[in-house]
Amino acid sequence: MIKKEGASMPDSSTEAKSKQTILLSRLSVILPVVAGVMLFALLAFLFVNVNFEIWQSRTDDSLVVVEEDSCREVENADAPIGVIREYTFTINEGLKMDTYLSFYTVHQYAEVYIDGQLVYSMKPSGELFTRTIGGNWSMIPLYREDAGKEIRVNIIPVYESFRDREVQFLVGSRLSVFLDRLHQDWPQLLLSVMAIFVGIVFCCMAVYKMIYERSDGGLAAFGLFSVMAGLWRLTDTRFTPFFAPEKPVLMFYISVAMLMIGMVPLIKSMEARFHKISRCMLDVYCIAAAVICIVQLLFQIIGGVDLRENFYIVHLVIGFGAVLFVGNVIYDRVKYPKNQKGNVSSKFALILVAGVVADVAAFYVRGTSSGLLFSLLAMLIYIILTGVKMMFNYIRQEKQLAEQERILAEKERQLTENRISTMISQIRPHFIYNTLGSIEQLCELQPEAAAKLVHNFSCYLRGNFSELDNHTPIRLSKEIEHTRYYVSIEQIRFPDIEIRFDLQSGDFLLPALSVQPLVENAIKHGLMKLPEGGTVTISSCETDAHYCVSVEDNGAGFATSILLDERKHIGLRNIRGRVEAMCGGTLTVESTPGVGTKVEISIPKGVKG
Template sequence: MQLFHGRKMTYFSIALLFIVAGLTVLITVGSINWNTTDDDETFTMIEGEYSVNGGEWKPTLDEVMVHEDFQKLTIRGRLTNVPKGDNVLGLTANDAWFTLKSDGKVIESNYRADDSVFKNTPGYTINYVSAEDIGDGQHIELELIDPYPLLSSKCLTEFFDMYVGTRATLYEMLFRYKSPTILFCILICFFGLFSFPIAGIVLGKINYRYLAFSVFCFFGGVFILAQSLFSYMPLWITEPVQCMAATTVTTHFCMLSALIYVKVCLEKRTNKIIGNIIIAAAALLTATALILHYTGVSDLYAGKPFMLIFVAVCAIILTFCLISEVNTKRETILTLTSMIPVMLCLMLDAFNEFFYFTSVPLFEIGMALTLLNQIVILIIDLRKQYLESIRYQQMQKELYEAKVSLMVSQIQPHFLYNSLTSIAMMCTKDPKKARNATINFADYLRGNMNSLKQKAPVPFTQELEHLKKYLMLEEMRFGDMLNIEYDITTTDFVIPQLSVQPLVENAVKHGVGMKEDGGTVTIATREEDDCYKVIITDDGVGFDTTKPVRDDGRSHVGMENVRQRLKELCDAQVIIESELGKGTVATIRIPKTENG
């Protein structure tokens, strides 16, 4: 069903443009530095020396220390920025244990002395130390322990960070540094929740490719948001382990939705089976990770890199499946080009978990490129649909004009005069027969007029009843010279209204009607494996099919209209076979695919 045409499509495109422009403005405004506090007055570090895994002590050089791989890191010295007055020292710790000492005395730590299943999982925490506890220029010692020895350590600042300010400073930093990312994620989620489903409506049908990409967009936006705000999560979720779990679960669902999107685009049966197996395995892996987490066997963060590796392998398999279908369907090529950036970045991110080689947000970049690619595809599809809607309207107009022309051709003055004259002659000879003929003639005219309102094909039984009324009038005119036979073996199909009559009319007028002793017209139907056939046969004079149509004495205006309507509405074709002196066979071949 076509819901959007012409002006409505234009309105939708303009609205989409304004929404994207508005969100772009928001992103620009959000990126402005509204916090006038200088970085050196906000962030702080310990200036002195550090030791990795109990080794030798080295000077605390930022560019070296923050990239050290460690299981235990000890830093001692003095703070470069000391909290004073009402200010506090803020400590953000992510998936690492920390202990902060001042002059040898423990003043803050995120170790928990409980017996819960999560006692060995640090999670995400935000701690505050008052200026009184720190003192001015006292000796500070920080000990960090990474409880995940199998994973590669990333930047120190991703595990732990310190800042000086009030308890509201973290919100200020959130707005200052994360506004562009937040608004970018809102944009992605917006397209996931609204634009792509609306595109499915505009395209006139449920498009599972767009629907699956909508889900992927939404979870992708949530994933990027969670990965960007993980240090701020304890502001809203006070339980450290639940902060970590909420962030990591978004990874699982994002990866799963990406695999589902690729699987939906597969067409070949073998590839679909492979896709179903991969989706089932990924879902099972996610469920297993959750069970192991909440039973305390292995938390979600410990299993996240292995989940990424598994998904990366699955992505490679599904990509090869897509490549094997490149020649099958246009959507497959578009899906392949759309998913290459995000799949490639996903695989790089997975390896980055084990072999840390960059701090660049690879998946975010891949997601942005994929989204941009998909928006371009969406615009192309909408433009194509717009052009098709114009063509559809033009086709409907032409079909309507063809039906009017066909109806007029069937009610030509000589046919009306001949029918009415025959009825008038019967009024004195056989009034009862004349009455029936008058009713039949009225029904025939009503059927022709009603055909103008009928756009879709009608059951063949309906077309056959109308045809019988026409033939009754012709039998009344030709008398014994016209013999009509029916060989109907199937009626379980549809056909455009008034599409058989022109063929029968040619058989009557130009076939049997031109023969001195008349003849027989046979109307038959047949069902074959791939099609239905309507066959009109006459044993009349026939004609030479090699001659130009304008020279054979037949009427072809109605025939051309019939051919056009049969092709447009049923993808059917008309085949004419004739031989001089032997008769003509006209066959309408209707594919079964167009008849359900």
């Protein structure tokens, strides 16, 4: 970046704030990644380890709900919270082949006795760093001879919050239980799979865009959030254990892991749409959420407190993130209303935030999050709205691209017209006749001078005609060479004029036929109005930011106000237009009557050979 003269240097406090902002942004990505790696390591450990055991003494039909059962709470010092919930009932009829007693438990152990004999138990196996075995189905085969026998089921809650959790007992075939849960959970299963699929597609698109278009990671963050939300809801159904009956702990911790840092990728996906202050606040939240996640994991690993016991902390983090997100949307809308024009992405994101919060709130109302669809429906609505917005944006961008192409074509046409106009204006019949007359005179008196003049004149004409096919800038040295041909011709006719060259820099580009016409104007409109003689100086130099070339004469001069009517100064207008369009430069004119005229072309250093 080129520093402009007179620009004030940024003070140390501004630089410090900038560094702090960059550090916050980096930490808001690094710490969640660390938390994610730790969660992944936990899930990998749970995947390769069997965390509970099922024992039953029996080997291997319409689904019936056991309605008449008695339940009492029995104190037991060996139980995790010191109590056991004891259910007692009998099954008198309907027992046949492929009939099972089925029930679903979550964060509870189970024992089943028939006529006082233990026939089934589900409990942790070995040394575990977690007490829970997650949620799973217990299925115990029933024989015909079990009709009328007393069945006692001991449900042992792991956490105090599950002390009063009721258990429903079903009698029927395994297929009946499977189909019954599929019928109840299919909307959640379907939406979860859709969310995971969409997230994977978004992540793939983000990787492609980052590789080939150098875009930010907002799309990748949203894709990750979509996958995490889908996994959260997919592993939180009562149907899921049918797919992994030996990994209930893993399924539970996948659900918890996705929930613990799920807000971070959602916020990072929207962060770029906020103002600087809001972005800093959201970065701080992401850092805090990651730190809380890491601390909870450490307590879990060392056997201090189970993640499930601190579930309210996870929900508080989500709730605080939702409040912060909404607050920043409102703040940016009030503080920077102009920046919010057409920015509906953050408003759409409020739907997602509301869906997640609704699922968390409903969990405390219902006591379970299974079957809750608020977050998944919110994501579906968000994707549809975002897709519609992207479609309209695409149509608008196509129109803008077509308009830009039209404008570029128009500029190209104007440049071509300017080149032709400049070339034609330089080949005036009087100039050609006068030059040919000079050649005729020299042929008789000075044949060698005539030959040189013919050479210079042919080079001058070649330079003018070549401009018709020249669409790119040329080096100053080449333009000066063309100018010298022109000057040599004029000095034959007007030997009393003086042409000086003061070229301190020639390593830059400018449009062809930009300097020579200025020299011609200086001679024709400046020096020719003097009684005799006069000087034209062509000079070039460079500054920190620009290359400059100027044509200055000590001729008659004029009042610059006459330049306001560009219809009478087509040559200057064409040169200025080509300098601006082809090089991003400027052309300035300074003139004083009786003193002289100076025309300067300034080219930014970005255009360099």
